[in-house]
Amino acid sequence: MNNKLFANFTNLYSLTKTLRFELRPTLETKSLAEVIKEDKDIDRLYNEEMKPMFDKLHEEFITDSLENVKLSVDKLVALEKSLLEKKEFRKDKKITKEIIYELENKKEEEIVVLQKYLREEVVKLFNKKGDEWRDEKYPNLKLKDVGYKILTEARVLEILKLKNTDKKEIIEKFGKFFTYFSGFIQNRENYYSNEDKSTSVANRVVNENLVRFLDNKQKFEEV
Incomplete structure (x- = not known):
């Protein structure tokens, strides 16, 4: 009887409840925060410290490699001759534009072949210097790769430590993050392409x- 009496008075008004939560960090959220902070630190050190050190090392390596450049004299003479002949075609008033175009294309093919050969000679200098650094300059570092590739392996960090003793702790942080340099290394490898x-x-x-040098040489000789 009583239930029926109060039935008409139930569920007539909505009830609003406020739930209060306190955001207390758990071990999991603390760990995530630490990871994020570490990633930010690594990214900052990569851009502000490591990249400049790597760039300086590559600059030193390239300078060292090209210090005593010796390229094939025959190929250099042939290249100079081909470049000069290609330029001279346009001065010949006795031949048509079509023939000039044909002769220039043929001469350009010779130039491309000669330049490719000479570029490969330059890259050989890089590879030779890389082996010298590995076997003679840094024998105790146990570098494993060959040629310029010694600058792309993880143990290149040991070279950086020797050259930047005041930043040894920073460099050591990247011992377990060397894959961080993948894109950078790929970009720098382009330096050594033929x-x-x-x-x-x-x-x-x-x-x-x-x-440019051969062109200036020719102009000087014409004076």
Whole structure:
């Protein structure tokens, strides 16, 4: 009877309840926060400390490799001749534009072959210097790779430690994070390519600087 009496008075109004929570870090959230902080520290050290050290090392290696450059004299003479002949075609008023175009293309093919050969010679210098660094300059570091590849293996960090004793602790942090350098290393490997690419040192030496030098040499001789 009583239940029926109060039935009409139930569920007439909504009841709002406020639940209060306290965000206390658990061991899991603390660990995640520490990981995030460590990642930020590694990223900062990578950009502010490690990259400049690596760039300086590559600069030293390239300078050391090209200190006493000896390229094939025959190929250099042949390249100079081909470049000059290609330029001279346009001065010949007796031949048509079509023939000039054909002759230039043929001469350009010769130039491409010669430049490729000379670029490969430059890369050989890098590989030779890499082996010298491994076997003679840093024999105690037990570097495993060959040629310029010694600069791409994890033990290159040991070279950095020797050259940057004041930053040894920073370098050691990357012992377990060497994969962090994957993109950077791939980018720097382009320095040592024998291909006709703007990022290749061999390309800059042969296709740009050498061509410019030979052109200036010719102008000087014409004076």
